[in-house]
Structure formats: structure tokens, C-alpha cells
Amino acid sequence: MLKLAVVGKDVSLSESPAMHTFILGRMWEKCLYDKISIPPEQFSVRADRLFAEYDAFNVTIPFKGEIIPHLRALEGDARLFGAVNTVVARTRTGYNTDGFGFLLMLENAGIEVKDKCFLILGAGGAGRSCIKKLVDGGANVYVYEKDADRLAEVYSDLGGFHPLIEIPERAFDVAVNCTGIGMHRSVGQTPTVNFAGGLQPVGKEFFASVKAAVDLIYNPEESAFLRIARECGRQTVSGGPMLFYQAYCADCIFLGKSPCASEAKKLFEEYREERR
Numbered sequence: 001m002l003k004l005a006v007v008g009k010d011v012s013l014s015e016s017p018a019m020h021t022f023i024l025g026r027m028w029e030k031c032l033y034d035k036i037s038i039p040p041e042q043f044s045v046r047a048d049r050l051f052a053e054y055d056a057f058n059v060t061i062p063f064k065g066e067i068i069p070h071l072r073a074l075e076g077d078a079r080l081f082g083a084v085n086t087v088v089a090r091t092r093t094g095y096n097t098d099g100f101g102f103l104l105m106l107e108n109a110g111i112e113v114k115d116k117c118f119l120i121l122g123a124g125g126a127g128r129s130c131i132k133k134l135v136d137g138g139a140n141v142y143v144y145e146k147d148a149d150r151l152a153e154v155y156s157d158l159g160g161f162h163p164l165i166e167i168p169e170r171a172f173d174v175a176v177n178c179t180g181i182g183m184h185r186s187v188g189q190t191p192t193v194n195f196a197g198g199l200q201p202v203g204k205e206f207f208a209s210v211k212a213a214v215d216l217i218y219n220p221e222e223s224a225f226l227r228i229a230r231e232c233g234r235q236t237v238s239g240g241p242m243l244f245y246q247a248y249c250a251d252c253i254f255l256g257k258s259p260c261a262s263e264a265k266k267l268f269e270e271y272r273e274e275r276r
Contacts, residue, residue, distance in 0.1 A: 064125030083125030101246030122179035
């Protein structure tokens with residue numbers, strides 16, 4: 001039986017245990033899956049214990065970068081993104097399955113990537129993965145980040161996008177909230193951005209030039225960001241499917257099998273039906 005966990009600042013409301021238990025069960029593998037919330041100032045001290053106590057674990061906000069110094073190797077997207085969300089304890093190897101989940105979520109929502117104009121809000125760990133996958137997929141990508149040093153670092157590492165410290169008044173096919181604002185203690189809030197001449201929370205004016213809105217947040221299912229977009233008549237996509245697809249990909253890594261998009265979609269439909 002695999003002993004697994006999700007680790008983050010506050011994972012008390014995480015759906016990861018239910019998702020991984022369901023997915024692994026469909027793959028004929030039993031698991032115990034814990035939720036571990038760690039204050040940021042304690043993470044560096046407590047991180048090494050995770051490798052002794054678990055076979056593998058998933059990492060979420062805000063530790064996707066902080067876990068890297070505790071690892072021996074990075075594989076695939078984790079090396080490109082500079083962010084890890086999946087760790088195999090025995091080898092201390094980090095992976096990132098967010099990109100797989102993000103692109104499959106867009107595909108299932110009917111959102112095209114190639115030649116489309118995307119505005120990414122936030123260049124943290126989740127933002128980096130979305131940026132890289134969109135650039136590689138042929139999108140025209142604009143990235144807004146309030147932290148100029150972080151923006152410069154991500155541009156140096158990834159390139160291929162338009163860095164923004166102020167959002168221009170132009171048309172975007174899709175706006176993606178990668179900031180984490182709108183969940184946990186910030187439920188009901190939207191990201192604050194430099195738009196239309198000053199810093200302000202995202203509101204209806206923001207969506208006047210945006211065709212579709214995507215939020216990586218999955219709890220609540222409809223964030224304030226998505227609610228405002230819906231009220232403006234825009235297509236909206238919540239982060240629930242992405243969470244499931246990246247979890248599926250992580251479980252494939254745990255079991256040493258290759259992920260399959262069609263299998264992921266089938267399992268998600270079964271999971272959603274079971275949870276109704």
C-alpha cells in the first residue's frame with residue numbers, strides 16, 4: 001500500500017486525497033493519503049522528514065519551488081518550470097504534472113492554444129508551468145506579475161512571452177488567474193492588477209476585452225474572478241479538471257506507467273459522476 005500526502009501552507013480543504021484514492025483504486029493500487037499543512041517558516045526544517053515518512057507526495061502552494069533544494073534530481077517539466085508538484089521519496093526526484101493537467105483542461109473546455117492570445121496573471125510556480133506550455137503550444141502569451149524581479153527571472157528562464165508590469169487595453173482570447181487569489185482566506189477577492197491607469201482588483205472593466213476566463217483555483221468551484229467573468233457573458237473554466245488531470249499524471253509516475261489523455265478524461269468523468 002502506497003503512503004502518500006499532499007503538502008502545502010493550508011491543505012485542509014484539499015480534494016487531493018479523494019482524487020488520488022479514486023484514481024489509484026481504478027488502477028488496482030491501494031493507498032493512504034494524508035493532508036499536511038506547514039507554516040512557510042517551518043517548511044525547510046520539516047521537509048526532510050517527508051522523505052522518510054512517505055513513499056511519495058504532492059506539493060502545492062507555496063512550496064513548489066521551496067522543495068527543490070531538498071531533491072537530488074528534477075525530471076521533465078520540473079526542470080523547465082523550476083517548480084515541483086510531485087515527488088518520489090526513494091530517489092528524491094521531483095516532477096511537475098501541472099502542464100499536462102492545464103493543457104488537457106483547456107482542450108476539454110474547447111479552448112484552442114495555437115495562435116491565440118493569452119494573458120497570464122501571476123508568474124509563480126503554477127504560472128511558470130502555464131506560460132511554458134502555452135508558449136510551446138504556439139500561443140501569443142502576455143504575463144503580468146507585480147513582482148518585477150520575479151517577472152525578470154521567469155523571462156530569463158523561459159522567454160518567449162511578453163512581460164508586463166501594466167496590463168494594456170487590448171483584446172485577449174483568454175485570461176488565466178495563476179495567483180491563488182480567491183481561495184482559502186482570500187475567497188471572494190480577485191487579483192489586484194495594474195490596469196487602466198492604476199492598481200485595482202479585477203472587475204467587469206477588465207473583462208470587457210477578454211473572451212474567456214480560466215482560474216486554476218478549484219475551491220470554491222466558481223471563484224470571484226470567474227463569477228465576474230460569467231456575469232460579463234464570458235466563457236469560464238474552473239481549475240477542478242486540471243487538479244484531477246495533474247493528479248492522474250502524478251499517480252502514473254508513482255506506478256511507473258505512461259499517462260494517457262483518453263484514460264485521464266474517462267477517469268475524470270467517472271470521478272465527477274461518483275461525486276455528484
